[in-house]
Amino acid sequence: MTLKAKNTFMIVFLAFLLSPFLFLRNSYPFLRFAMFADPIRTQQAEYYNIHINQKTVSSQNAFSVPEDVFQQWAHDYYSKGDSSIFLHKLEALQKYQGQIELLKSK
Amino acid sequence: MKNRFVIISFLLFLLGSTIYFFEVLPLLKAFIINDECNWVSTFIQYLYPKIETYKNTIDAQALISRANQLIYRSGFILFGVNIIYYYRYPLKIYFNNVNFNPKHIEISYFIYSLYFLYTCFDWVLEIPNLFRLAEFYTPLCPTFIFENSLPSPYLFAVVFLIGTAGLVLTRSNQPKTKSIGAIMMLFNLLFIHSTFCSFGKIDHGYATYFILAMILPVYFWTNDHRFIRFIQIAITLCYAMSGLEKITLSGIDFINPDHFKNILFMHPTSIGNWIKQYDVLCFIIPTTTLLIQLSAPFIFFKPKLIPLWVISAILFHWGAYLIMNIGGFHSPWVAALAIFIPSCFQKKKLLAPILPLVKKE
Numbered sequence: 001m002t003l004k005a006k007n008t009f010m011i012v013f014l015a016f017l018l019s020p021f022l023f024l025r026n027s028y029p030f031l032r033f034a035m036f037a038d039p040i041r042t043q044q045a046e047y048y049n050i051h052i053n054q055k056t057v058s059s060q061n062a063f064s065v066p067e068d069v070f071q072q073w074a075h076d077y078y079s080k081g082d083s084s085i086f087l088h089k090l091e092a093l094q095k096y097q098g099q100i101e102l103l104k105s106k
Numbered sequence: 107m108k109n110r111f112v113i114i115s116f117l118l119f120l121l122g123s124t125i126y127f128f129e130v131l132p133l134l135k136a137f138i139i140n141d142e143c144n145w146v147s148t149f150i151q152y153l154y155p156k157i158e159t160y161k162n163t164i165d166a167q168a169l170i171s172r173a174n175q176l177i178y179r180s181g182f183i184l185f186g187v188n189i190i191y192y193y194r195y196p197l198k199i200y201f202n203n204v205n206f207n208p209k210h211i212e213i214s215y216f217i218y219s220l221y222f223l224y225t226c227f228d229w230v231l232e233i234p235n236l237f238r239l240a241e242f243y244t245p246l247c248p249t250f251i252f253e254n255s256l257p258s259p260y261l262f263a264v265v266f267l268i269g270t271a272g273l274v275l276t277r278s279n280q281p282k283t284k285s286i287g288a289i290m291m292l293f294n295l296l297f298i299h300s301t302f303c304s305f306g307k308i309d310h311g312y313a314t315y316f317i318l319a320m321i322l323p324v325y326f327w328t329n330d331h332r333f334i335r336f337i338q339i340a341i342t343l344c345y346a347m348s349g350l351e352k353i354t355l356s357g358i359d360f361i362n363p364d365h366f367k368n369i370l371f372m373h374p375t376s377i378g379n380w381i382k383q384y385d386v387l388c389f390i391i392p393t394t395t396l397l398i399q400l401s402a403p404f405i406f407f408k409p410k411l412i413p414l415w416v417i418s419a420i421l422f423h424w425g426a427y428l429i430m431n432i433g434g435f436h437s438p439w440v441a442a443l444a445i446f447i448p449s450c451f452q453k454k455k456l457l458a459p460i461l462p463l464v465k466k467e
Contacts (some may be wrong), residue, residue, distance in 0.1 A: 006330065011322065012187045014340070014343075017317070022179050022180060023153070037348075037352040039365070047372065065239070069305070073306050075163075076306055079163045081162070092239075093239070
Protein backbone atom coordinates (compact mmCIF):
# COMPACT_ATOMS: atom_id res chain seq x y z
CA MET A 1 0.00 0.00 0.00
CA THR A 2 1.49 3.36 -0.98
CA LEU A 3 1.94 6.21 1.46
CA LYS A 4 -0.70 8.23 -0.39
CA ALA A 5 -3.23 5.38 -0.07
CA LYS A 6 -2.47 5.03 3.66
CA ASN A 7 -2.92 8.75 4.28
CA THR A 8 -6.14 8.82 2.24
CA PHE A 9 -7.50 5.95 4.33
CA MET A 10 -6.73 7.84 7.53
CA ILE A 11 -8.36 11.08 6.33
CA VAL A 12 -11.49 9.28 5.07
CA PHE A 13 -11.73 7.29 8.30
CA LEU A 14 -11.42 10.44 10.43
CA ALA A 15 -14.17 12.12 8.40
CA PHE A 16 -16.33 9.04 8.95
CA LEU A 17 -15.55 9.14 12.67
CA LEU A 18 -16.43 12.82 13.00
CA SER A 19 -19.69 12.58 11.04
CA PRO A 20 -21.92 11.47 13.98
CA PHE A 21 -20.63 14.41 16.02
CA LEU A 22 -21.26 16.88 13.21
CA PHE A 23 -24.72 15.68 12.20
CA LEU A 24 -25.93 14.71 15.70
CA ARG A 25 -27.03 11.31 14.54
CA ASN A 26 -25.88 7.72 14.44
CA SER A 27 -24.09 7.11 11.17
CA TYR A 28 -24.38 3.41 11.69
CA PRO A 29 -25.54 1.20 14.51
CA PHE A 30 -22.01 1.02 15.81
CA LEU A 31 -21.15 4.72 15.75
CA ARG A 32 -23.14 6.40 18.45
CA PHE A 33 -21.44 8.38 21.13
CA ALA A 34 -22.39 10.13 24.36
CA MET A 35 -25.08 8.77 26.57
CA PHE A 36 -27.17 11.11 28.71
CA ALA A 37 -25.96 14.17 26.84
CA ASP A 38 -29.40 15.79 26.64
CA PRO A 39 -30.14 18.60 29.09
CA ILE A 40 -32.62 18.10 31.93
CA ARG A 41 -35.34 20.16 30.25
CA THR A 42 -35.43 17.86 27.24
CA GLN A 43 -34.37 14.61 28.82
CA GLN A 44 -37.66 14.36 30.74
CA ALA A 45 -36.85 11.43 32.98
CA GLU A 46 -39.66 8.99 32.43
CA TYR A 47 -40.28 5.44 33.41
CA TYR A 48 -42.79 2.97 32.03
CA ASN A 49 -44.43 0.37 34.21
CA ILE A 50 -46.23 -2.63 32.88
CA HIS A 51 -49.32 -3.89 34.67
CA ILE A 52 -50.85 -7.29 34.05
CA ASN A 53 -54.21 -7.79 35.72
CA GLN A 54 -53.55 -4.54 37.65
CA LYS A 55 -50.33 -5.92 39.16
CA THR A 56 -46.95 -4.32 38.40
CA VAL A 57 -44.63 -6.82 36.74
CA SER A 58 -41.11 -6.58 35.39
CA SER A 59 -40.63 -6.85 31.65
CA GLN A 60 -37.98 -9.49 32.25
CA ASN A 61 -40.42 -11.75 34.11
CA ALA A 62 -43.46 -11.08 31.95
CA PHE A 63 -41.92 -11.07 28.46
CA SER A 64 -38.25 -12.06 28.94
CA VAL A 65 -37.30 -8.62 27.62
CA PRO A 66 -34.48 -6.79 29.46
CA GLU A 67 -35.69 -3.72 31.35
CA ASP A 68 -33.57 -1.19 29.39
CA VAL A 69 -34.79 -2.56 26.04
CA PHE A 70 -38.37 -2.49 27.26
CA GLN A 71 -38.03 1.14 28.41
CA GLN A 72 -36.61 2.13 25.01
CA TRP A 73 -39.44 0.40 23.13
CA ALA A 74 -42.09 1.88 25.41
CA HIS A 75 -40.59 5.36 24.95
CA ASP A 76 -40.46 5.03 21.15
CA TYR A 77 -44.00 3.68 20.71
CA TYR A 78 -45.53 5.94 23.36
CA SER A 79 -44.01 9.13 21.91
CA LYS A 80 -45.23 8.25 18.41
CA GLY A 81 -48.72 7.65 19.80
CA ASP A 82 -48.51 3.94 18.93
CA SER A 83 -48.89 2.51 22.44
CA SER A 84 -51.82 0.31 21.35
CA ILE A 85 -49.64 -1.31 18.65
CA PHE A 86 -46.96 -1.84 21.28
CA LEU A 87 -49.41 -3.49 23.68
CA HIS A 88 -50.69 -5.69 20.86
CA LYS A 89 -47.15 -6.86 20.11
CA LEU A 90 -46.48 -7.46 23.81
CA GLU A 91 -49.57 -9.63 24.10
CA ALA A 92 -47.98 -12.14 21.75
CA LEU A 93 -44.93 -12.32 24.00
CA GLN A 94 -46.47 -12.55 27.45
CA LYS A 95 -45.90 -15.68 29.46
CA TYR A 96 -49.23 -15.64 31.29
CA GLN A 97 -52.64 -14.39 30.22
CA GLY A 98 -54.06 -11.12 31.45
CA GLN A 99 -55.02 -7.55 30.66
CA ILE A 100 -51.86 -5.55 29.88
CA GLU A 101 -51.62 -1.85 30.71
CA LEU A 102 -48.74 0.54 30.10
CA LEU A 103 -48.33 3.29 32.68
CA LYS A 104 -45.92 6.19 32.34
CA SER A 105 -44.46 7.83 35.44
CA LYS A 106 -42.22 10.92 35.73
CA MET B 107 -0.17 29.37 2.11
CA LYS B 108 -1.15 28.82 5.74
CA ASN B 109 -3.10 32.08 5.78
CA ARG B 110 -4.85 31.20 2.54
CA PHE B 111 -6.10 27.94 4.08
CA VAL B 112 -7.42 29.80 7.16
CA ILE B 113 -9.16 32.42 4.97
CA ILE B 114 -10.76 29.79 2.72
CA SER B 115 -12.01 27.87 5.80
CA PHE B 116 -13.41 31.05 7.33
CA LEU B 117 -15.18 32.05 4.08
CA LEU B 118 -16.66 28.58 3.70
CA PHE B 119 -17.92 28.70 7.27
CA LEU B 120 -19.40 32.17 6.69
CA LEU B 121 -21.13 31.04 3.50
CA GLY B 122 -22.53 27.91 5.15
CA SER B 123 -23.80 29.89 8.18
CA THR B 124 -25.48 32.51 5.94
CA ILE B 125 -27.27 29.87 3.90
CA TYR B 126 -28.33 28.08 7.07
CA PHE B 127 -29.65 31.10 8.99
CA PHE B 128 -31.34 32.89 6.07
CA GLU B 129 -32.55 30.00 3.90
CA VAL B 130 -32.70 26.76 5.88
CA LEU B 131 -33.70 27.95 9.38
CA PRO B 132 -37.04 29.63 8.41
CA LEU B 133 -38.09 26.46 6.54
CA LEU B 134 -36.96 24.34 9.48
CA LYS B 135 -39.02 26.42 11.92
CA ALA B 136 -42.04 26.13 9.60
CA PHE B 137 -41.64 22.35 9.66
CA ILE B 138 -41.10 21.97 13.40
CA ILE B 139 -43.66 24.54 14.61
CA ASN B 140 -46.35 24.46 11.89
CA ASP B 141 -45.72 20.98 10.44
CA GLU B 142 -45.26 22.47 6.97
CA CYS B 143 -43.77 20.30 4.23
CA ASN B 144 -40.84 21.72 2.24
CA TRP B 145 -37.50 20.51 0.90
CA VAL B 146 -35.89 20.91 4.34
CA SER B 147 -38.55 18.72 5.99
CA THR B 148 -38.12 16.04 3.29
CA PHE B 149 -34.37 16.09 3.79
CA ILE B 150 -34.65 15.96 7.60
CA GLN B 151 -37.16 13.11 7.53
CA TYR B 152 -34.74 11.17 5.33
CA LEU B 153 -31.65 11.95 7.41
CA TYR B 154 -33.30 11.76 10.86
CA PRO B 155 -36.13 9.20 10.73
CA LYS B 156 -36.70 9.68 14.49
CA ILE B 157 -37.66 13.34 14.00
CA GLU B 158 -41.39 12.52 14.44
CA THR B 159 -40.61 11.01 17.86
CA TYR B 160 -38.49 14.01 18.81
CA LYS B 161 -41.24 16.42 17.74
CA ASN B 162 -43.51 14.82 20.33
CA THR B 163 -40.97 14.53 23.12
CA ILE B 164 -38.71 17.61 22.79
CA ASP B 165 -40.07 21.15 22.73
CA ALA B 166 -39.77 23.08 19.45
CA GLN B 167 -37.23 25.62 20.74
CA ALA B 168 -34.91 22.90 22.04
CA LEU B 169 -35.20 21.08 18.71
CA ILE B 170 -34.31 24.24 16.76
CA SER B 171 -31.35 25.00 19.00
CA ARG B 172 -30.21 21.43 18.45
CA ALA B 173 -30.39 21.99 14.69
CA ASN B 174 -28.37 25.20 15.09
CA GLN B 175 -25.60 23.09 16.57
CA LEU B 176 -24.76 21.92 13.07
CA ILE B 177 -23.22 25.35 12.52
CA TYR B 178 -21.36 25.51 15.86
CA ARG B 179 -20.04 22.01 15.39
CA SER B 180 -18.91 22.69 11.80
CA GLY B 181 -17.04 25.73 13.13
CA PHE B 182 -15.46 23.61 15.85
CA ILE B 183 -14.31 20.96 13.36
CA LEU B 184 -12.99 23.61 10.93
CA PHE B 185 -11.05 25.17 13.80
CA GLY B 186 -9.56 21.76 14.65
CA VAL B 187 -8.64 21.13 11.00
CA ASN B 188 -6.92 24.53 10.85
CA ILE B 189 -4.89 23.78 13.99
CA ILE B 190 -3.83 20.42 12.52
CA TYR B 191 -2.99 22.10 9.21
CA TYR B 192 -0.98 24.82 10.94
CA TYR B 193 1.11 22.28 12.92
CA ARG B 194 1.12 19.65 10.16
CA TYR B 195 4.92 19.32 9.86
CA PRO B 196 5.73 18.74 13.55
CA LEU B 197 2.63 16.55 13.88
CA LYS B 198 3.70 14.53 10.86
CA ILE B 199 7.11 13.83 12.38
CA TYR B 200 5.50 12.94 15.71
CA PHE B 201 2.97 10.67 14.03
CA ASN B 202 5.53 8.91 11.82
CA ASN B 203 7.94 8.38 14.69
CA VAL B 204 6.29 5.33 16.23
CA ASN B 205 8.12 2.18 17.06
CA PHE B 206 6.13 -0.19 19.22
CA ASN B 207 7.32 -3.51 20.51
CA PRO B 208 5.68 -6.17 18.24
CA LYS B 209 5.13 -8.41 21.29
CA HIS B 210 3.00 -5.73 22.92
CA ILE B 211 0.94 -5.36 19.74
CA GLU B 212 0.54 -9.14 19.74
CA ILE B 213 -0.81 -9.00 23.34
CA SER B 214 -3.31 -6.32 22.28
CA TYR B 215 -4.41 -8.44 19.34
CA PHE B 216 -4.72 -11.49 21.60
CA ILE B 217 -7.12 -9.58 23.89
CA TYR B 218 -9.07 -8.34 20.84
CA SER B 219 -9.47 -11.87 19.44
CA LEU B 220 -10.31 -13.32 22.86
CA TYR B 221 -13.07 -10.73 23.17
CA PHE B 222 -14.21 -11.54 19.64
CA LEU B 223 -14.68 -15.19 20.66
CA TYR B 224 -16.49 -14.19 23.84
CA THR B 225 -18.81 -11.81 21.92
CA CYS B 226 -19.64 -14.42 19.30
CA PHE B 227 -20.36 -17.01 21.99
CA ASP B 228 -22.60 -14.52 23.81
CA TRP B 229 -24.46 -13.65 20.59
CA VAL B 230 -24.97 -17.33 19.70
CA LEU B 231 -26.71 -17.81 23.05
CA GLU B 232 -28.90 -14.74 22.43
CA ILE B 233 -30.00 -15.58 18.87
CA PRO B 234 -33.02 -17.77 19.89
CA ASN B 235 -34.35 -14.66 21.69
CA LEU B 236 -34.20 -12.67 18.44
CA PHE B 237 -36.60 -15.08 16.75
CA ARG B 238 -38.97 -14.82 19.71
CA LEU B 239 -38.99 -11.01 19.36
CA ALA B 240 -39.22 -11.04 15.54
CA GLU B 241 -42.32 -8.74 15.70
CA PHE B 242 -40.08 -5.89 16.81
CA TYR B 243 -37.49 -6.34 14.05
CA THR B 244 -36.78 -3.18 12.01
CA PRO B 245 -33.68 -3.79 9.88
CA LEU B 246 -30.81 -1.37 10.11
CA CYS B 247 -27.88 -0.88 7.79
CA PRO B 248 -25.95 -3.10 7.03
CA THR B 249 -28.49 -5.88 7.78
CA PHE B 250 -31.10 -4.55 5.36
CA ILE B 251 -28.61 -4.91 2.53
CA PHE B 252 -29.09 -8.65 2.81
CA GLU B 253 -32.69 -9.12 3.89
CA ASN B 254 -35.76 -7.21 4.92
CA SER B 255 -36.89 -9.83 7.39
CA LEU B 256 -34.94 -11.38 10.25
CA PRO B 257 -32.04 -13.39 8.71
CA SER B 258 -32.48 -17.15 8.78
CA PRO B 259 -30.59 -19.29 11.35
CA TYR B 260 -28.54 -20.72 8.45
CA LEU B 261 -27.34 -17.26 7.49
CA PHE B 262 -26.32 -16.63 11.11
CA ALA B 263 -24.42 -19.93 11.11
CA VAL B 264 -22.60 -19.01 7.86
CA VAL B 265 -21.66 -15.57 9.23
CA PHE B 266 -20.26 -17.10 12.42
CA LEU B 267 -18.28 -19.61 10.34
CA ILE B 268 -16.83 -16.75 8.27
CA GLY B 269 -15.81 -14.94 11.47
CA THR B 270 -14.18 -18.03 12.99
CA ALA B 271 -12.34 -18.78 9.73
CA GLY B 272 -11.17 -15.16 9.73
CA LEU B 273 -9.80 -15.56 13.25
CA VAL B 274 -7.81 -18.60 12.12
CA LEU B 275 -6.50 -16.75 9.04
CA THR B 276 -5.15 -13.90 11.20
CA ARG B 277 -2.66 -16.40 12.69
CA SER B 278 -1.01 -16.69 9.26
CA ASN B 279 2.40 -15.15 8.54
CA GLN B 280 1.25 -13.62 5.26
CA PRO B 281 0.18 -9.97 5.73
CA LYS B 282 -2.52 -10.15 3.05
CA THR B 283 -4.00 -13.38 4.48
CA LYS B 284 -3.99 -11.82 7.96
CA SER B 285 -5.73 -8.76 6.59
CA ILE B 286 -8.41 -10.81 4.82
CA GLY B 287 -8.94 -12.73 8.08
CA ALA B 288 -9.46 -9.46 9.97
CA ILE B 289 -11.94 -8.29 7.30
CA MET B 290 -13.90 -11.55 7.73
CA MET B 291 -14.00 -10.99 11.50
CA LEU B 292 -15.18 -7.42 10.92
CA PHE B 293 -17.94 -8.65 8.61
CA ASN B 294 -19.10 -11.09 11.30
CA LEU B 295 -19.13 -8.35 13.95
CA LEU B 296 -20.96 -5.81 11.78
CA PHE B 297 -23.60 -8.21 10.53
CA ILE B 298 -24.49 -9.77 13.88
CA HIS B 299 -24.29 -6.51 15.83
CA SER B 300 -26.46 -4.58 13.40
CA THR B 301 -29.01 -7.44 13.51
CA PHE B 302 -29.10 -7.13 17.30
CA CYS B 303 -29.48 -3.36 16.97
CA SER B 304 -32.46 -3.81 14.64
CA PHE B 305 -34.79 -4.25 17.60
CA GLY B 306 -35.33 -0.60 18.45
CA LYS B 307 -32.41 -0.19 20.83
CA ILE B 308 -28.96 0.66 19.55
CA ASP B 309 -26.11 -0.66 21.64
CA HIS B 310 -23.33 1.91 21.38
CA GLY B 311 -21.06 -0.15 23.61
CA TYR B 312 -19.11 -1.43 20.62
CA ALA B 313 -18.12 2.00 19.23
CA THR B 314 -14.41 1.82 20.05
CA TYR B 315 -14.19 -1.95 19.57
CA PHE B 316 -15.46 -1.50 16.01
CA ILE B 317 -12.96 1.30 15.38
CA LEU B 318 -10.26 -1.19 16.34
CA ALA B 319 -11.83 -3.89 14.15
CA MET B 320 -12.09 -1.55 11.16
CA ILE B 321 -8.48 -0.34 11.20
CA LEU B 322 -6.82 -3.68 12.09
CA PRO B 323 -7.11 -5.10 8.53
CA VAL B 324 -5.15 -2.11 7.20
CA TYR B 325 -2.53 -2.56 9.92
CA PHE B 326 -2.14 -6.25 9.06
CA TRP B 327 -1.86 -5.44 5.34
CA THR B 328 0.80 -2.78 5.80
CA ASN B 329 2.43 -3.87 9.08
CA ASP B 330 2.90 -0.14 9.66
CA HIS B 331 2.95 0.79 13.36
CA ARG B 332 1.48 4.19 12.51
CA PHE B 333 -1.89 2.44 12.21
CA ILE B 334 -1.68 1.32 15.83
CA ARG B 335 -1.12 4.97 16.77
CA PHE B 336 -4.00 5.90 14.44
CA ILE B 337 -6.34 3.43 16.22
CA GLN B 338 -5.32 4.98 19.56
CA ILE B 339 -6.00 8.50 18.26
CA ALA B 340 -9.37 7.43 16.81
CA ILE B 341 -10.38 5.85 20.14
CA THR B 342 -9.41 8.94 22.13
CA LEU B 343 -11.34 11.10 19.63
CA CYS B 344 -14.35 8.91 20.26
CA TYR B 345 -14.10 9.65 23.99
CA ALA B 346 -13.51 13.36 23.34
CA MET B 347 -16.55 13.59 21.08
CA SER B 348 -18.66 11.97 23.78
CA GLY B 349 -17.52 14.68 26.19
CA LEU B 350 -18.05 17.47 23.66
CA GLU B 351 -21.50 16.13 22.84
CA LYS B 352 -22.42 16.46 26.52
CA ILE B 353 -21.12 20.03 26.67
CA THR B 354 -22.73 21.13 23.41
CA LEU B 355 -26.13 19.64 24.29
CA SER B 356 -26.32 20.21 28.05
CA GLY B 357 -23.69 22.85 28.72
CA ILE B 358 -23.03 23.45 32.40
CA ASP B 359 -26.26 21.57 33.25
CA PHE B 360 -24.40 18.31 32.72
CA ILE B 361 -22.55 18.72 36.01
CA ASN B 362 -25.69 19.85 37.80
CA PRO B 363 -26.40 17.19 40.50
CA ASP B 364 -30.09 17.13 39.46
CA HIS B 365 -29.10 16.00 35.97
CA PHE B 366 -27.16 13.05 37.35
CA LYS B 367 -30.00 12.21 39.74
CA ASN B 368 -32.32 12.09 36.73
CA ILE B 369 -30.01 9.62 35.04
CA LEU B 370 -29.87 7.49 38.20
CA PHE B 371 -33.67 7.56 38.33
CA MET B 372 -33.79 5.98 34.88
CA HIS B 373 -31.15 3.36 35.72
CA PRO B 374 -31.88 2.38 39.31
CA THR B 375 -29.36 0.31 41.30
CA SER B 376 -28.70 0.08 45.03
CA ILE B 377 -25.37 1.96 44.72
CA GLY B 378 -27.05 4.59 42.50
CA ASN B 379 -29.81 5.07 45.05
CA TRP B 380 -27.21 5.61 47.77
CA ILE B 381 -25.28 8.13 45.60
CA LYS B 382 -28.49 10.04 44.86
CA GLN B 383 -28.61 11.16 48.48
CA TYR B 384 -25.38 13.18 48.17
CA ASP B 385 -25.25 16.24 45.93
CA VAL B 386 -21.45 16.32 46.16
CA LEU B 387 -21.16 12.86 44.65
CA CYS B 388 -23.73 13.74 41.98
CA PHE B 389 -21.47 16.65 41.02
CA ILE B 390 -18.11 14.87 41.26
CA ILE B 391 -19.08 11.84 39.15
CA PRO B 392 -20.23 13.72 36.00
CA THR B 393 -17.34 16.19 36.34
CA THR B 394 -14.82 13.34 36.45
CA THR B 395 -16.54 11.74 33.47
CA LEU B 396 -16.11 14.94 31.47
CA LEU B 397 -12.49 15.24 32.55
CA ILE B 398 -11.66 11.68 31.45
CA GLN B 399 -13.44 12.10 28.12
CA LEU B 400 -12.18 15.55 27.17
CA SER B 401 -8.60 14.89 28.24
CA ALA B 402 -8.35 11.78 26.05
CA PRO B 403 -6.71 13.26 22.89
CA PHE B 404 -4.18 15.20 24.96
CA ILE B 405 -2.59 12.13 26.57
CA PHE B 406 -0.29 11.73 23.57
CA PHE B 407 1.42 14.99 24.48
CA LYS B 408 2.38 13.57 27.88
CA PRO B 409 3.07 9.84 27.30
CA LYS B 410 3.51 9.19 31.02
CA LEU B 411 -0.18 9.95 31.41
CA ILE B 412 -1.27 7.19 29.00
CA PRO B 413 -1.35 4.36 31.61
CA LEU B 414 -3.08 6.67 34.09
CA TRP B 415 -5.73 7.64 31.53
CA VAL B 416 -6.28 4.01 30.49
CA ILE B 417 -6.79 2.96 34.13
CA SER B 418 -9.16 5.92 34.68
CA ALA B 419 -11.13 4.98 31.57
CA ILE B 420 -11.43 1.34 32.73
CA LEU B 421 -12.60 2.51 36.18
CA PHE B 422 -15.07 4.86 34.48
CA HIS B 423 -16.68 1.97 32.57
CA TRP B 424 -16.72 -0.26 35.65
CA GLY B 425 -18.22 2.62 37.62
CA ALA B 426 -20.98 3.03 35.02
CA TYR B 427 -21.75 -0.67 35.44
CA LEU B 428 -21.83 -0.59 39.24
CA ILE B 429 -23.74 2.68 39.56
CA MET B 430 -26.16 2.42 36.63
CA ASN B 431 -25.96 -1.21 35.51
CA ILE B 432 -24.75 -0.12 32.06
CA GLY B 433 -22.21 -2.30 30.24
CA GLY B 434 -20.28 -4.68 32.45
CA PHE B 435 -16.83 -5.52 33.76
CA HIS B 436 -16.26 -7.16 30.37
CA SER B 437 -17.52 -4.13 28.40
CA PRO B 438 -16.24 -3.86 24.79
CA TRP B 439 -15.01 -0.34 25.63
CA VAL B 440 -12.62 -1.95 28.13
CA ALA B 441 -11.51 -4.58 25.61
CA ALA B 442 -10.77 -1.87 23.02
CA LEU B 443 -8.46 -0.11 25.49
CA ALA B 444 -6.09 -3.07 25.07
CA ILE B 445 -4.69 -1.27 22.02
CA PHE B 446 -2.97 1.14 24.42
CA ILE B 447 -0.79 -1.67 25.82
CA PRO B 448 2.09 -0.90 23.38
CA SER B 449 2.06 2.76 24.48
CA CYS B 450 1.80 1.95 28.18
CA PHE B 451 5.05 0.03 27.98
CA GLN B 452 6.89 2.39 25.66
CA LYS B 453 9.70 4.12 27.53
CA LYS B 454 10.66 6.52 24.77
CA LYS B 455 9.28 10.03 25.08
CA LEU B 456 7.00 10.50 22.10
CA LEU B 457 7.19 14.21 21.74
CA ALA B 458 10.93 14.58 22.36
CA PRO B 459 11.97 14.51 18.67
CA ILE B 460 9.54 17.21 17.63
CA LEU B 461 9.88 19.72 20.44
CA PRO B 462 12.84 21.57 18.84
CA LEU B 463 10.94 21.74 15.55
CA VAL B 464 7.87 23.24 17.22
CA LYS B 465 10.09 25.95 18.71
CA LYS B 466 11.60 26.66 15.27
CA GLU B 467 8.11 26.98 13.78
